[in-house]
Structures are given as C-alpha cells and as structure tokens.
Amino acid sequence: MWTRVVWAPHFGRFLRVVVIERLDRKGQVKAHVVLCSTDTTMPAQEIRALYSARFQLEFVFRDAKQFAGLTTCQLRSTTGLENHWNAACFALSLGRAEYLLERSARTGRPAGLVPFSYEDVKRRAFNRLFASRILANLGLSRRFVELEEHPSRPLDLGVKAA
Known part of the structure; x- marks a missing residue:
C-alpha cells in the first residue's frame, strides 16, 4: 500500500x-x-477501512428504499421528511438488530459473522403472521411454538440466507 x-x-x-x-x-x-x-x-489504513464500509452504507440505503419505505413519503415540510427518513432507518435498524441477536443465539456465532438480508427479515415476519393466522383459524394457536422449534424450520420458507 x-x-x-x-x-x-x-x-x-x-x-x-x-x-x-x-x-x-x-x-x-x-x-x-x-x-x-x-x-x-x-492515515491510509483509515481511508481503506472507510472505503470498505462504503458498501455496508449502500446496503442500508438500498434496504431502506426497498423494504422500509424510505422513498414512499409525500411530504413538503423538511421536518416531516426528516422524521420519515429517520423512522425508515430506525425500522431497518430494529429489524437488523432483532435478526442478528436471534441468529447469533441460534448459531452460536458472533452477530458480525451472521449473513444479513432485510428481505429475509420481512419474509420471516410474513411467514410468522401467515402461520399464526392459519393456526388461529383452525383453533390451533397453541401449536405455533412447535413451528418455531421444528428442525425443518418451516418459518424460514423462502429466505435466502437460512
């Protein structure tokens, strides 16, 4: 270098x-x-580290735009726009934190080594909601825990980084 x-x-x-x-x-x-x-x-090392982090920052904005509604707001006031952007990024951060904590507890790996996709977070949330509604309509709400703990992980259906 x-x-x-x-x-x-x-x-x-x-x-x-x-x-x-x-x-x-x-x-x-x-x-x-x-x-x-x-x-x-x-220093040169810091410049290199910042360029490496650049892609993580780009993923945050990509995920916020695609999955957290960053660009769907139609406000005119600066304060309203800032609040909307903060809420979108906050929702993304909460989803990421919950996902990484749950995955690192399940896999035993540090949170930084667990692959993350916000699309997977949304897919799991949808699967949980859909399964709980089906079980509620069948009168089997108590059995939802079995789905969460089943070895085949049916609530992970459709996720990319399972």
Whole structure:
C-alpha cells in the first residue's frame, strides 16, 4: 500500500491518494486499487477501512428504499421528511438488530459473522403472521411454538440466507 498527498488540478485542491496493489499467488501485481480522500491528514489504513464500509452504507440505503419505505413519503415540510427518513432507518435498524441477536443465539456465532438480508427479515415476519393466522383459524394457536422449534424450520420458507 502506497500513499501520497498530491495536488489535483481538476478539483483545485490537495488529495491523499492511496494505491493498494492486489497480488497473485506468485507475488506479482495483478491489479491496483486507487482510493482518494480530501482529508489529507487521514492515515491510509483509515481511508481503506472507510472505503470498505462504503458498501455496508449502500446496503442500508438500498434496504431502506426497498423494504422500509424510505422513498414512499409525500411530504413538503423538511421536518416531516426528516422524521420519515429517520423512522425508515430506525425500522431497518430494529429489524437488523432483532435478526442478528436471534441468529447469533441460534448459531452460536458472533452477530458480525451472521449473513444479513432485510428481505429475509420481512419474509420471516410474513411467514410468522401467515402461520399464526392459519393456526388461529383452525383453533390451533397453541401449536405455533412447535413451528418455531421444528428442525425443518418451516418459518424460514423462502429466505435466502437460512
């Protein structure tokens, strides 16, 4: 990894440029990754870590738009829009926290190592609601616990990261 502060005439400012070399098994350079930051005091390792976290941030916005209604609001006031965006991101965070706690308890792996998909959270919630309604209509509500604890995990039907 190489770093240098350089003048970027296109932007009219100094940038910290970080070049990361990807090596093959023989130790030969097979690709370069070039990262830039306008904060020239930031260490190269921190720039690399922030770029790595970038995709996690993009997943948050993607999931909030697709599954938590981030873009479905029709308000004119700034306060209302901010409240709606906060509520969408909060719902996403709650779903993620509940999912990771439940999965890490079930698998015994740390929460950071459990694959997460908000689509799976919504699918499981739908499966739970659908199963509980069917059992309630049949007068078998007490047997819902059996579905949750069954080895074949029927409430995970349709999830991607089961």
